[in-house]
Amino acid sequence: MDFSLSQEQRQIRDAVAEFVDEEVVPRAAEIDETDEFPAELVEQIGELGIMGAPFPEEYGGSGLDYHSYAIALEEISRGSGGLGTIVAAHVSLAGNMLYEFGNETQKEEYLTPLAEGSDIGAFALSEPGAGSDVPAMETTAEYDESAEEYVLDGGKLWISNGSVADTVTVFAKTDPDAGRKGISSFVVRPEEDEGFNVEGTEDKLGDKGCPTAELRFDDLRIPADRRLGEEGEGFVQALKTLNGGRITIAARGVGIARAALEAASEYATEREQFDQPIGEFQAIKHKIADMDTKVQSAKLLMHRAADRKIRGESYVKEAAQAKLYASEISREVANEGIQIHGGYGYVKDFPAERFYRDAKLNEIYEGTSEVLRNTIGERVLEE
Template sequence: MQFALTSEQQMIADTALRLGQDRLAPLAERLDAGEGRAEFLANLKMLAENGFMGLNVSADHGGSEAGTVAFALAIEALARSCASTAVTTSVTNMVGEVIEAVGSEDQKAAFLPKLTGGAYAAGGFCLTEAGAGSDPSSMKTRARMEGNEWVLNGAKLYITSGEYAGVFVVWAVTDPDAAPGKGISCFLVEAGTPGLIIGKAEKKMGQTGSVTNEVIFEDCRIPASALMGRENDGFRVAVGELAGGRIGIASLALGIARAAMETAKLYVKERKQFGRPIADMQGLQWMIADRETELEAARLLILQAAWLKEQGQPFAKAASMAKLYASEAAQRATYTALQLHGGAGYIRDYPLERHARDARITTIYEGTSEIQRLIIAREVMKAV
């Protein structure tokens, strides 16, 4: 069994870490305060120009063809510096992967180079609705055929990058009489299309630099060619892409947790009580040892899931395990790091409270921890 990274994977991880430290980290605090939007968008374009917006997209369409392991490493590295930028990068990669997987050649040629090259600031993944979160098969958004056009009506909720996405992958019911999940199709809708309305930005607890909007469709007319894949086969596509997206969110959670623990380890070596560094105290050493062990376990689960996906093997269970464990471990790590800072951890001069807020959502989006447990149990019981 080979645990070493390839030279390309290591280079991508190192580059992401360096770009994060040089460009993302200095902006993270301002983004958290609701400032720095222009710089944020400039950083997204910079990441696109360095190949990070199409890590699993073919070179023919402007992608890096680096694979899922490289994607996981890159998202973790970026999240160490700025979770808001990392989640935008992760979702944009998801959109690119959907288009690469089921889009027509014309769709790939039209949209992927703009997504991977930075002409589009980001991509939007429009699946969740107010009454269809953990159960997306119960979505209410409809698409009906009128002449040579599809007409979309409905609303999507909590859409990452809604305000500045250049293209949206949108799921809608095309056969309302079909069984749940059987009559859903997938479409490409470009920003600026009449009838596509970007709603208010949500005021969030964390990851505030990453804008999250409601996306509304009011008699939104798109050409027949906007359908991706086969009609009524979109739910299968969504389920498969969500599994891949969970690798990204697991990696993001791990990156946030790593950043928090690195800050804490430096702090306890400098902070003195009772005449010696608090790092010498066994109780604190054990707290650090437990968290570091959990984070290493999370890393291995993530890389296993990424490797399975890259090899074309079944990976849904592994991705859910990685997402569940990494996101829950990130909660413990960020709160432990805050605790190790004592009262200082509660002050905004340190980044600990931001890391704790940024990490919290990772147990919720791309499938809650509870949904991950259902998926894991279902897959485990299949083998019995």
């Protein structure tokens, strides 16, 4: 078992880390304060090849393995949790839907601009009454045979990148009476498709810079050739896509936890009380030790899941474990970071409180911690 990075992986890590230190970290507080979509940073990430990191070069991607992609997303999230979500939703969700389930024409037309970074992608699955319970969705797609079009009606909620996306993969019921077997997926182009409406974006606790939108579809007509796969395959497509996405949410968690640890360690060496740096006190040393141990453990789970994905092996349990653990330790590490900072950790003059707010989201989206524990428990009992 080799835990060392390849030369290419080190180069990717170093290039992205340099970009994050020079461009993202200096702007992270501003992004958090204004909550504006950082379009120029996203463009630069595209120029680095990360917006299409795991996709083949023939579709505009960089052809990187999932270890490299996770490493890059970890570094981006270290700089800004919101920017990490923007990239993860674009690549792991919207992009992967097209790559895994699109035909050649769809990949060339819609995946390529996503992978090149010229378009932004979003993944529209959740609804007000259908979060973890996907089959409870009410959005419908009725086929108009005479026009060879689907007519979408309904709405989606909590859609990352939803208000800025050029391409949205949308899930809707083509057979409302068939439950999970009646769900299909489609490519929607907001600028082209009349009836696509952004109702607004959420004012969130954290994850600033990434717009989380509410979408409405009113008699939205799309050509039949924009359906991904066959009718009724949408539920399985969504589960497979979310499974891969959990690896990158683990990466986001690791990145935020690393940022919290690094800030706390720096503060502990500079802040003096009782005539010595607070890092000299055993209580602080123990906190730092536990924080680092949790970060390193989360990274191993993340790369274990990525390794199984690369090998083509089942990784449902491994991805759930990586996402669950990284999500929870990111909040725990960020919480301890605030504690080490004391009063300074509770004010916005220091980034410690931002790390905590950004970390909490990891336990909610792309599978809540409760749902992931069900998934893990079921797989363990089946073994």
